[in-house]
Amino acid sequence: MKYQVPDHVYVREFEQDFVLLDGRSGKYFGLDAIGRQVWTYITTNGDREALEGALLAQYACDPDELKRDVDELIRELVKAGLLDAAND
Amino acid sequence: MTHLQWLLELRLQEELNFRIGRTPTGYVAEWLGTAKLEASADGTNAHFRAAPEANALALRKLENESVPALLAHLQGTPFFHAACVAFPDQGAWLLLGPSGAGKSTLAADLCKHYGASMISDDVCRLTIDARGAWVEGRGDHHALCTDSANALGLHNGALLSDTKALFAHHDEKSFVNGSARVANTPVALYGILELDYTKEPPDTGRAPEANVWQRQVGARAVGALLPHVVRFALDATRAHLRDLDHCIAICKRVPVFRWARPHGLEKTVRAPATAALAQRLRATIEGIS
Numbered sequence: 463m464k465y466q467v468p469d470h471v472y473v474r475e476f477e478q479d480f481v482l483l484d485g486r487s488g489k490y491f492g493l494d495a496i497g498r499q500v501w502t503y504i505t506t507n508g509d510r511e512a513l514e515g516a517l518l519a520q521y522a523c524d525p526d527e528l529k530r531d532v533d534e535l536i537r538e539l540v541k542a543g544l545l546d547a548a549n550d
Numbered sequence: 551m552t553h554l555q556w557l558l559e560l561r562l563q564e565e566l567n568f569r570i571g572r573t574p575t576g577y578v579a580e581w582l583g584t585a586k587l588e589a590s591a592d593g594t595n596a597h598f599r600a601a602p603e604a605n606a607l608a609l610r611k612l613e614n615e616s617v618p619a620l621l622a623h624l625q626g627t628p629f630f631h632a633a634c635v636a637f638p639d640q641g642a643w644l645l646l647g648p649s650g651a652g653k654s655t656l657a658a659d660l661c662k663h664y665g666a667s668m669i670s671d672d673v674c675r676l677t678i679d680a681r682g683a684w685v686e687g688r689g690d691h692h693a694l695c696t697d698s699a700n701a702l703g704l705h706n707g708a709l710l711s712d713t714k715a716l717f718a719h720h721d722e723k724s725f726v727n728g729s730a731r732v733a734n735t736p737v738a739l740y741g742i743l744e745l746d747y748t749k750e751p752p753d754t755g756r757a758p759e760a761n762v763w764q765r766q767v768g769a770r771a772v773g774a775l776l777p778h779v780v781r782f783a784l785d786a787t788r789a790h791l792r793d794l795d796h797c798i799a800i801c802k803r804v805p806v807f808r809w810a811r812p813h814g815l816e817k818t819v820r821a822p823a824t825a826a827l828a829q830r831l832r833a834t835i836e837g838i839s
Contacts (some may be wrong), residue, residue, distance in 0.1 A: 479768030492769025
């Protein structure tokens with residue numbers, strides 16, 4: 463599933479991380495290198511299989527645990543108003 | 551009738567202490583029982599009014615530090631809530647942390663015992679140019695809680711021996727006035743230090759870890775600095791974005807560290823923790839990163 467970045471959310475790159483700003487509230491959030499990779503995948507092509515494959519190739523982890531962690535991160539981002547489910 | 555919407559309310563011991571509001575044309579800041587500041591959204595047409603019974607030193611501190619900092623935010627040049635000291639052969643260290651984190655106490659200790667100069671204990675302006683980042687203090691009143699002043703051997707109304715700085719009491723704070731060592735010109739910013747306390751490991755009965763020193767990078771570095779911007783335009787997206795970009799630009803130029811030490815004034819003042827920190831601050835960045 464693909465997600466889109468709402469108009470009120472601004473993304474800044476700093477070193478390996480992303481800093482996300484909710485321009486309405488002034489609240490900001492940090493994404494580390496892995497979170498940044500997840501963000502980039504789901505906001506560009508939305509290909510979960512490709513994302514999980516890429517992460518599994520880089521990090522030695524359990525595939526089910528990885529899937530749960532990615533789901534959890536996306537849930538948190540949507541809950542914080544930083545991502546919307548894309549209509550297409 | 552003027553429509554006023556309060557955007558932020560801060561309480562001290564349950565009592566409303568400070569608030570920021572939005573009017574149709576600008577912003578209002580109110581230090582309850584002390585003063586009120588009103589200004590247009592662009593920082594012009596500023597009016598500062600003292601409450602009838604306001605403490606003169608508290609007012610002077612507001613006029614010198616908080617008021618210019620709030621107005622500067624509307625005008626696009628953010629200040630930061632931070633203490634700042636400089637070592638003669640190195641540059642300035644910005645000390646960040648929430649209220650009660652020990653910024654003022656540590657700054658005073660570093661000045662009194664470790665050869666640092668006081669730049670500010672509360673509000674600093676950070677600027678950037680091609681040569682690096684620069685810091686500038688605003689006020690000439692230094693705030694220390696009574697316990698800190700006593701632990702440092704600085705008492706109300708006493709002269710700080712090597713700076714001729716006067717302490718005067720106001721509620722739970724003491725102010726030091728007119729320190730000769732306050733730097734009033736921009737000083738090169740050498741490092742940023744986020745102050746924290748180490749926590750006792752749960753259910754272990756062991757003492758908290760002493761003196762944790764960590765380099766903060768990426769979003770953590772920005773996240774250490776950004777909450778300390780003195781904000782007035784709390785509802786303006788453009789200001790939020792500008793503050794974020796300013797903090798990132800500073801973090802690109804200056805390393806950010808986190809220093810956690812055991813809680814308790816008696817353990818930090820004139821204790822090995824402060825001495826160890828002073829040594830680290832004097833060391834080169836390459837040596838401590």
